[in-house]
Amino acid sequence: MTGLLLANALYFAIGVGLLPLLRITRDRAALVARLPLAYAVGLAATGIVAAHLALIDIPLGLVELVVLAAVVLFLGLRKLPSGTVPGQSPPEPLWSRLVGVGALVLALVLLAHAWRTYEIRPLLEWDGWAIWGTKARALYEFGGANNPVFTSDAYLPLQHPLLLPALQATDFRAMGVYDPTLVHVQLLLLAVGFLLAFVSLLRDRVPFVLVGTTVLAVLAAEPVLKQLSTNLADVPLALFVALGLVGLGRWLATAERWPLIAGALFLGAASLTKSEGLFFSLAAFLALLPFAWRRWRELGAAALGVVAVVRPWRLFVELHGLPLVEYRFRNAVSPGYLSDHSDRVRPAVDGLLDEIFTLEWGLLVPLFAAALLTAIVARRYALAGFAALWTLLAFAGLVLIYWISVIPIELALVWSGDRTIITLVVGAAALAPVLAGIGLSRAEARGTR
Amino acid sequence: MRRIGVLVCAALALGSALLTFPDTWRWLSDQHEGLTALGPADRVQAPGFNNRLPVGGFDFFRGNVRRGDRVYVLAREGTTVRGVDFPTGARTFARYYLLPAIVVDDPKDATVVVAIGRDPSELGLTYKSRLREDDFYVARIEDPA
Numbered sequence: 001m002t003g004l005l006l007a008n009a010l011y012f013a014i015g016v017g018l019l020p021l022l023r024i025t026r027d028r029a030a031l032v033a034r035l036p037l038a039y040a041v042g043l044a045a046t047g048i049v050a051a052h053l054a055l056i057d058i059p060l061g062l063v064e065l066v067v068l069a070a071v072v073l074f075l076g077l078r079k080l081p082s083g084t085v086p087g088q089s090p091p092e093p094l095w096s097r098l099v100g101v102g103a104l105v106l107a108l109v110l111l112a113h114a115w116r117t118y119e120i121r122p123l124l125e126w127d128g129w130a131i132w133g134t135k136a137r138a139l140y141e142f143g144g145a146n147n148p149v150f151t152s153d154a155y156l157p158l159q160h161p162l163l164l165p166a167l168q169a170t171d172f173r174a175m176g177v178y179d180p181t182l183v184h185v186q187l188l189l190l191a192v193g194f195l196l197a198f199v200s201l202l203r204d205r206v207p208f209v210l211v212g213t214t215v216l217a218v219l220a221a222e223p224v225l226k227q228l229s230t231n232l233a234d235v236p237l238a239l240f241v242a243l244g245l246v247g248l249g250r251w252l253a254t255a256e257r258w259p260l261i262a263g264a265l266f267l268g269a270a271s272l273t274k275s276e277g278l279f280f281s282l283a284a285f286l287a288l289l290p291f292a293w294r295r296w297r298e299l300g301a302a303a304l305g306v307v308a309v310v311r312p313w314r315l316f317v318e319l320h321g322l323p324l325v326e327y328r329f330r331n332a333v334s335p336g337y338l339s340d341h342s343d344r345v346r347p348a349v350d351g352l353l354d355e356i357f358t359l360e361w362g363l364l365v366p367l368f369a370a371a372l373l374t375a376i377v378a379r380r381y382a383l384a385g386f387a388a389l390w391t392l393l394a395f396a397g398l399v400l401i402y403w404i405s406v407i408p409i410e411l412a413l414v415w416s417g418d419r420t421i422i423t424l425v426v427g428a429a430a431l432a433p434v435l436a437g438i439g440l441s442r443a444e445a446r447g448t449r
Numbered sequence: 450m451r452r453i454g455v456l457v458c459a460a461l462a463l464g465s466a467l468l469t470f471p472d473t474w475r476w477l478s479d480q481h482e483g484l485t486a487l488g489p490a491d492r493v494q495a496p497g498f499n500n501r502l503p504v505g506g507f508d509f510f511r512g513n514v515r516r517g518d519r520v521y522v523l524a525r526e527g528t529t530v531r532g533v534d535f536p537t538g539a540r541t542f543a544r545y546y547l548l549p550a551i552v553v554d555d556p557k558d559a560t561v562v563v564a565i566g567r568d569p570s571e572l573g574l575t576y577k578s579r580l581r582e583d584d585f586y587v588a589r590i591e592d593p594a
Contacts, residue, residue: 096459099459099463100459103462103463103466106466106470110470110473110474113474113477113478114477116477116481117477117478117480117481117484120481120484120485120487120492121480121484122484122487122491122492122493122495122496123495123496124495124496124499125499126500128496129496129545130496130541130542130544130545133496133545134544134545134548137545137548138548138549141516141548141549142549147551148551148553149544149548149551152551152553152554153554154540154544154551154552154553154554155544155552180492180493180496181492207455207459209455209456209459210455210458210459210462213459213462213463213466214458214459214462216462216463216466216470217461217462217463217465217466217469220465220466220469220470220473221465221469221473222469222472222473222476224473225473225476225477226473226476229480359468360469360472361465361469362464362465362466362468362469363461363462363464363465363468364465366461366465367458367461367462367465370454370457370458370461371454371458373454374451374454374455374457374458377450377451377454378450378451378454432458432462433458436451436454436455436458437455437458
């Protein structure tokens with residue numbers, strides 16, 4: 001456990017150095033104010049670096065992490081001006097703030113309770129060990145991905161990118177042993193990072209009652225901690241996408257550039273967590289475009305950044321001719337194929353909607369709907385349009401994937417329907433505070449207007 | 450108006466948490482209670498036991514293959530709990546459990562054959578050594594490079 005915690009302390013240190021390097025903070029005061037963001041930034045960035053190094057068989061271990069943290073901290077913190085506190089939380093009644101703080105504390109208590117289970121949970125679910133556990137262990141054993149585990153048909157499926165297993169392999173090196181139990185603690189720490197980053201991205205712009213209750217609602221939703229404990233990549237993907245969406249949403253609502261940088265980093269990490277991550281990320285940029293076309297240079301640079309993060313992995317896939325066995329993308333643009341398989345659309349739509357509108361998710365869908373309505377009533381049309389369009393694109397994209405899948409539709413939905421919608425539900429719910437609360441004027445927040 | 454929207458959303462979020470928090474808490478507690486009794490070895494073997502795969506046999510295999518080995522898995526017919534056929538289940542578990550040895554699809558590429566409920570001699574290969582424990586065989590073709 002010590003090695004794992006040490007590695008995570010180093011992810012945090014790397015994040016601290018990266019905040020100024022990536023221009024997420026420009027002075028010491030902002031760095032201190034946004035410090036909770038550092039852990040998720042460090043985790044995402046180290047995961048991306050570890051995944052890329054794995055492609056050229058360079059293992060990242062404790063020594064390399066220490067060196068990386070020292071270099072990034074030195075470069076990031078030198079000559080950092082003192083500055084002033086970047087922004088204060090919107091004023092809100094004391095009871096409201098207390099409810100927000102209480103919800104946040106409750107979320108932390110839930111995560112602490114989950115820790116007790118995660119630290120003794122073995123790999124139980126099939127894909128958790130057969131796909132993700134095998135990849136993480138192989139990266140630990142071989143130091144990289146140029147071996148049959150990642151390139152031979154005997155180890156299908158091969159299309160999954162490497163961020164999560166590369167991060168776990170880094171943890172194993174820090175621990176000095178492959179540990180199929182403590183790997184779950186790393187997953188839980190990702191949820192902690194999500195909580196800290198979510199609060200950090202929003203607390204100075206959104207009433208705390210909304211930030212705290214939303215993060216509690218997301219983490220308390222049954223599928224989140226259940227699915228996270230399976231060692232499948234769907235919840236990590238959802239958490240990265242959600243943070244990315246929040247960053248992009250805040251950028252759209254304000255004149256600040258740093259949330260876009262943070263958002264793009266998280267979407268880059270999402271794109272290297274699962275293949276669908278790139279699709280969810282591109283959907284986010286596409287959804288932003290109609291409402292932020294005047295800022296197309298910033299938006300384009302961020303989108304290119306995400307594509308650049310994924311490019312080495314895509315080159316690896318092309319170089320080794322790794323097959324995608326479940327579907328072929330070219331069928332998505334083939335009218336003949338789509339027409340021949342149009343009988344799959346209705347069950348796919350119904351099946352996915354069934355998974356979304358289940359009580360296991362609590363009231364996350366009504367929460368998103370109410371937030372969307374609030375944004376429309378407040379004439380925040382750009383924000384509302386972005387959120388609605390992303391949700392529609394993401395849902396349509398999921399339907400399309402089931403449409404072109406070669407697996408019988410009923411089986412495909414049973415196998416993965418409850419997992420593929422996690423990003424959609426969590427992403428939409430995470431946008432709720434942005435939609436409803438961002439940019440509330442001081443008078444509005446006080447209730448005097 | 451927007452302030453009302455914020456309050457409605459906060460109430461929905463809180464209501465959502467109230468609906469799901471108890472079940473999530475209970476699930477975590479049940480999991481903890483069920484898993485506490487597992488020892489370190491049980492936790493390593495759990496993926497196999499959870500899918501009703503013969504973990505004891507795989508431990509026998511693991512003790513007799515090593516880094517650099519290319520392993521061919523010869524398994525009897527049958528099914529696993531997940532509905533996949535037993536040979537596929539056994540091969541999949543071998544991919545995970547026998548690392549850093551590598552599993553191959555073709556016995557001609559193998560340095561060692563591990564067999565469950567079948568005799569490696571069925572493959573018509575020449576073996577330099579053969580080990581047996583109950584229904585499990587380790588038949589070595591050559592040492593790893």
